[in-house]
Amino acid sequence: MRKKISLLFVMMFMFASIVGCASSSSTDGGGNSSSSEDVIRIGGIGPLTPPGSPALGEELQQSMQLAIDEINADGGVLGKDLELFYEDSAGTPEKGQSAMEKLVTKEKVVAIAGEGHSSAALAEIEVAKRNNVPFIVAEAWSDSITEKGYEQVFRVAPNNSMFSKRVIEFIQEFGYENVAIIAEDSDWGIGNVELMETQLEEKGIKYNSIVVDRNTKDFVPQLLELTKENEPDILLNIMTGIGAYLVVKQAHELGISPTAETAMFMGGADAAYPEIWETTGEASKYVIWQTPYSPKADFTELTKPFVEAFKKEYDRNPSYVGLHGYDTVIILADAIERAGSTEPDAIIKALEETKLLGTRGEITFPLEKGPDYHNWLPDLLFMQYTETNQSPDDAEIVFPKNVSTADIIVPE
Amino acid sequence: MEAFLAQLTNGLIIGCIYGLMALGLTLIFGVLKVINFAHGEFYMLGAYISYVVSQMLGLHPVLGIIIAVFAVFIIGMITEKALLTPIYENKVDQKDEYALLITFGLSIFLINAALVVFGPYQMSPQPLANGVFDLGVLSVSSGRLYAVILAVILMGITLFIINKTWLGTALRAISQDRDSSTIVGIDAKALGSIAFGIGAAMAAGAGALLAPVFLVFPIMGVVPAIKSFVIIVLGSMGSVKGAIYGALMLGVIESLGVFFLSPSYRDAYSFLLLILILVFKPKGLFGGSQWNN
Numbered sequence: 001m002r003k004k005i006s007l008l009f010v011m012m013f014m015f016a017s018i019v020g021c022a023s024s025s026s027t028d029g030g031g032n033s034s035s036s037e038d039v040i041r042i043g044g045i046g047p048l049t050p051p052g053s054p055a056l057g058e059e060l061q062q063s064m065q066l067a068i069d070e071i072n073a074d075g076g077v078l079g080k081d082l083e084l085f086y087e088d089s090a091g092t093p094e095k096g097q098s099a100m101e102k103l104v105t106k107e108k109v110v111a112i113a114g115e116g117h118s119s120a121a122l123a124e125i126e127v128a129k130r131n132n133v134p135f136i137v138a139e140a141w142s143d144s145i146t147e148k149g150y151e152q153v154f155r156v157a158p159n160n161s162m163f164s165k166r167v168i169e170f171i172q173e174f175g176y177e178n179v180a181i182i183a184e185d186s187d188w189g190i191g192n193v194e195l196m197e198t199q200l201e202e203k204g205i206k207y208n209s210i211v212v213d214r215n216t217k218d219f220v221p222q223l224l225e226l227t228k229e230n231e232p233d234i235l236l237n238i239m240t241g242i243g244a245y246l247v248v249k250q251a252h253e254l255g256i257s258p259t260a261e262t263a264m265f266m267g268g269a270d271a272a273y274p275e276i277w278e279t280t281g282e283a284s285k286y287v288i289w290q291t292p293y294s295p296k297a298d299f300t301e302l303t304k305p306f307v308e309a310f311k312k313e314y315d316r317n318p319s320y321v322g323l324h325g326y327d328t329v330i331i332l333a334d335a336i337e338r339a340g341s342t343e344p345d346a347i348i349k350a351l352e353e354t355k356l357l358g359t360r361g362e363i364t365f366p367l368e369k370g371p372d373y374h375n376w377l378p379d380l381l382f383m384q385y386t387e388t389n390q391s392p393d394d395a396e397i398v399f400p401k402n403v404s405t406a407d408i409i410v411p412e
Numbered sequence: 413m414e415a416f417l418a419q420l421t422n423g424l425i426i427g428c429i430y431g432l433m434a435l436g437l438t439l440i441f442g443v444l445k446v447i448n449f450a451h452g453e454f455y456m457l458g459a460y461i462s463y464v465v466s467q468m469l470g471l472h473p474v475l476g477i478i479i480a481v482f483a484v485f486i487i488g489m490i491t492e493k494a495l496l497t498p499i500y501e502n503k504v505d506q507k508d509e510y511a512l513l514i515t516f517g518l519s520i521f522l523i524n525a526a527l528v529v530f531g532p533y534q535m536s537p538q539p540l541a542n543g544v545f546d547l548g549v550l551s552v553s554s555g556r557l558y559a560v561i562l563a564v565i566l567m568g569i570t571l572f573i574i575n576k577t578w579l580g581t582a583l584r585a586i587s588q589d590r591d592s593s594t595i596v597g598i599d600a601k602a603l604g605s606i607a608f609g610i611g612a613a614m615a616a617g618a619g620a621l622l623a624p625v626f627l628v629f630p631i632m633g634v635v636p637a638i639k640s641f642v643i644i645v646l647g648s649m650g651s652v653k654g655a656i657y658g659a660l661m662l663g664v665i666e667s668l669g670v671f672f673l674s675p676s677y678r679d680a681y682s683f684l685l686l687i688l689i690l691v692f693k694p695k696g697l698f699g700g701s702q703w704n705n
Contacts, residue, residue, distance in 0.1 A: 050631055054532040185676070211676045215635050217626040220422045221670040221678060224550070228415040242534050242627055253544055253553035279536045279627055 040077055040342055042068065042332060043109035044086035044325075045099055045124065046116055046138070051214065052091020053241050055273045056116040056321050060138055061086045062314050063306075063325030064113065067333075070309070077333045078340065085109055089120045096120030100127035110342040111135070113328035116269070116321065117240075118142030118187040128152045132344045134351060136331060138324040139269070142187045143195075143371040152344070154351055154365055155375040156327050156358070158292065160188070162372075164195035166380045167265070167290070170399050171234065172203065174408065176263070180232035181209035182222055182247055184239045192238050192267065208232075214243055219250050227254075232262050240268035245279040252283030258411055263288060271383075272319045272392040282388045286411045288398065289385075292360065292378045293320035295393045297403045299379070302359045317393055320360075320378075327358040384408055417549040419667040425552065425560050427663020429618055432563040433636055434643035434655040435570060436614030442587040442650035443607035446496060447508075449515035451615050451640060452633025453522035458484050458616025459537075459623035459632060460526060466538040473538040473624070477562070480620035481613045488612025489605040491518065496608070500601060526630040539624035559621035566617050567656065570610065574652060583607055587650065635679075642686045648696030657698065661685075 044064045046057035061084075068082045076082060085107040087099035096115065103109050104127065112128065113136040115121040121140035128135035129150045137145055137155040141163055146155050158166075171179060179200060183189035193209050200207045208230065210222045226232070235257040237247045244266060251257045251264060258264040264287045270276065271289030293299070295307065295317070306326050310318040332347075334356050339346035352374075356363050360378045367373065382399035383392070386409055396406035433455060440448045448454075461483050462476035495514045504510040541554040574580040585593040586600050586607075594600050619633065626632070643662055647654025662682050669681035689696065 049527065049532050050629060213676070213679050216679060217635070218422070218426055220550075221419055221667060222675045224415060224418050224422070225670065225675045242629065245534065245627065250553075253551065253556075255544065255551050275533055275535075279534055281536075281542075 039081045039083040040336065041107060041109040042082050042084050042329065043100075043103035043107060043112035043114075043133075044084050045089050045096065045103065045112060045114040046086070047091035047120070048088040049090045051241065052089060052117050052120070053270065055275065056139065056269060057088065057091075057114075059319060059321045060114050060116060060325040063310065063318060063322035064329050066306075066309060066313055067326045067329035071329070071333050077336050078342075082329075082333065086114075089115060089117070089124070091117035091120050093119050093123035097123040097127055100124045104131045104133055109133070110336070110344070111332050111347055113332060114138050114325065115140050118145065118191070121145050122187060125150055125153045134332070134335075134344055134347045136328040136351075138328050139321055140188070142191050144187070144191075146373045146375045147371045149369050149373055151348055151374075153374060154331075156324055156331070156360075156363065156378070158377055158380060159371050159375055160191045160195055162377050163267070163290075163380065164192050164199060166382075167196065167236070167267070168199045168203065170265075170382050171200075171205065173399060173401075176233040177205060178230070178232045179205060179207040179234055179236060180226045180230070180262075181207060181236045181238060182219065182226060183209065183211050183236075184214045184243055185211050186214060186240070188240070189238050196236070212239075212243070214239075214241075217242070217246060219243070219247050220254065223247070223251055223254055223256055227256050227262075232257075234263040234265055236265050236267060238267040240270055242279075244268040244270045245276060248276075248287060249280045249283045252280070258286040258288075260410055260412060263408070263410070265289065269319065269321060274391075277389045284385055285388045285390075286409060287385050288408065289383050289395075291320050291381050291383055291392070293323050294381050294383060294395070294397055296397055296405055297379075297381055299360045300357055300362075302357060306359045317391075319392065323359040327360065327363065330358065331356060331363060379403075414549055416671050419671045420664065421547060421550045421552075423663040423665075423667030424660060425556060425663070426666070427660040428560045428563050428567075429622060430636070430639055430643055430662055431656050431659030432567055432618040432621075433615050434640040434647075434659050435567055435652065436611035436618075437640045438644045438647075438650055438652060438655040439570070439574075439614070440608055440611035441644065442652070443583050444492075444496065444511075444604050445650075446499070446511040446608075447515070447641075448608075448611065449512060449637075450491075450519040450522060451612075452635075452637025453519045454484055454488065454612040454615040454633070455619035455636055456526060456628075456630065456633040457487065457522065458613075458619030459628045460530060461616070462620035462623050463535055463537040463628050467535070473540050476537055477540075477617065477620040481566075481617045484616030485609040485613035488609035491612070492605045492608035496604075497601075500604070523630050523633075530628075530630070532630060534627045534629040536627050537620075537623045553625065555624050559625060562621055563618065566614065570614065571652070573610075579603070579606070639682065642682050644696075646686060646689055646696060648698040651696070651698045654696055654698035658696075 046060040048057040068084050072081045089096035089099045111134040116139035118140040121137050139157045141160050143160045183193040212222050266289040335350035339350035363376045365374045381397050383395040384398050385395050397404045398408045437451050458480040461480035465471050465476035465479050466473040498504050499507050539555040540558045543554050544551050545554050545557050582598045643658040647658030666678050
């Protein structure tokens with residue numbers, strides 16, 4: 001009996017640790033028959049299996065491949081074709097780290113781009129630094145990624161300080177006075193809550209917050225706790241993946257948000273994925289979410305052509321993840337071209353001197369140390385779903401005012 | 413007070429669902445003396461089958477649940493026949509280890525099979541009902557409420573089978589002594605398969621019921637399975653009563669923890685309780701492993 005129990009525990013432990021990697025599968029973008037002589041090998045990394053967000057990882061891979069195909073059709077870089085080697089990070093530090101190692105040691109790539117989860121990216125930048133490989137982070141927002149000041153690490157996504165700053169700007173603009181925050185226990189979630197709390201305190205706005213386990217599926221206790229003898233003006237859902245959808249669904253069932261009294265803001269990129277309607281149904285109507293891109297907002301002359309090409313190739317509209325992925329590749333191609341070599345130090349130097357029109361604006365990398373070091377910061381749009389089953393592209397831009405297309409609709 | 417009652421109600425609701433899963437696990441352990449490590453994956457299988465029936469084939473969601481339960485019952489029986497038979501034919505030396513490893517392997521296989529067939533995305537079958545039910549202290553989605561009611565009914569049916577039918581008597585006999593029961597003419601092999609099938613079907617039932625509430629994805633069964641293990645250790649492995657009380661207790665303790673301590677560590681409270689039980693009452697709260705106590 002006792003033996004069985006102790007065995008059970010050993011197995012439980014193994015089980016918990018293996019499930020993380022059980023679902024591993026990696027895909028190489030493109031064939032790998034060509035020798036390293038006549039191609040330039042570019043590494044891609046991102047989550048293709050849970051607990052990471054597979055929709056995100058797949059879109060990164062597709063957009064990077066698209067950029068590479070375009071560049072190759074135009075004659076390549078330094079007279080050679082680019083080739084993408086894409087590895088699954090599952091959004092976890094362990095898997096991300098080994099995927100990076102594989103790209104560097106086995107595939108021998110000259111530079112790497114991608115990743116959409118901060119916990120994984122934080123492990124991956126260590127590999128980039130140790131092996132001196134340039135790494136452009138496409139979609140992970142933790143400040144620490146660039147704040148560490150590694151010269152190999154660049155980023156084209158917003159960082160947390162920017163995200164939280166813009167969220168607080170939004171809260172001030174619409175005069176919300178009582179804020180409730182539910183956040184996941186990831187680097188992204190916890191990092192954001194701390195930054196938001198500091199700023200809300202400075203501005204004298206009332207708030208309460210709860211950090212929750214990402215594996216939990218029943219958020220009713222936490223939601224009840226947040227609204228106990230309290231009616232917030234807005235609920236900030238700082239979650240990703242399944243948790244983000246479940247919070248929307250359960251807050252709606254409890255009648256907490258979105259309601260006439262309490263708006264709902266979804267911080268994760270998941271708000272823009274089509275799964276939102278199948279998983280949350282009518283609960284997501286009136287949800288406010290953020291995105292660095294909407295087809296209703298035209299950033300540069302590259303935006304439309306990319307969107308068209310992506311639609312043609314993959315038969316659906318890209319989210320901003322696609323724009324980030326695409327930009328990372330054209331930045332790398334531009335830097336390698338200017339560097340005239342694939343030596344890491346030369347590429348890094350060229351990257352620092354980048355001045356390139358991307359799909360989202362003119363990209364430059366600041367050199368001043370801090371969270372914005374090597375980090376080009378794009379715009380952030382606040383959107384609202386006004387219909388059930390609305391396509392993210394049809395949602396209205398409600399903030400910032402200079403690009404907004406409609407006012408916030410408050411449900412009855 | 414009202415906030416406390418709301419937390420407590422939610423705890424009991426979740427507890428009932430845990431109960432269904434834990435009961436299946438304890439049933440399998442009671443009869444076969446095997447810890448089924450693929451229990452969470454039968455839960456997942458039930459959810460995917462109900463998804464296929466209600467969303468892809470467009471049939472009524474109740475049909476989805478019924479088909480899920482029966483399909484997994486059959487799958488469970490086949491699994492038992494195919495994978496666990498060597499134990500009873502004395503083909504393996506380390507029986508406990510063999511059973512753990514084979515069900516563990518099955519679990520990894522099923523997770524990856526789901527990943528290949530359905531992809532990693534989260535899905536949701538048709539809910540049993542839309543709208544919200546106001547319980548006074550707490551408004552509950554009707555989907556969740558139906559899930560609990562059906563879970564209680566399923567548990568009731570299982571208890572009836574165990575306590576009042578010939579099948580149940582035979583199963584209890586096997587659980588007490590496999591060899592002696594064979595002497596009095598009980599076909600332990602066939603009944604073992606049926607017990608495994610019923611246990612797996614209960615997990616599938618829980619999965620199908622909860623699929624629209626907590627969504628469907630390949631690793632959905634991991635956390636519920638671990639909770640079920642906690643419950644059956646808590647309530648004494650193999651004890652039917654223990655599984656039900658243990659489940660309700662787990663639900664309540666989680667909500668108490670949320671209310672009095674911090675909502676962030678909800679899942680930690682059950683494990684804390686488990687450690688305390690193992691230190692002070694290692695046989696669980698409801699005695700030994702006989703399951704008609």
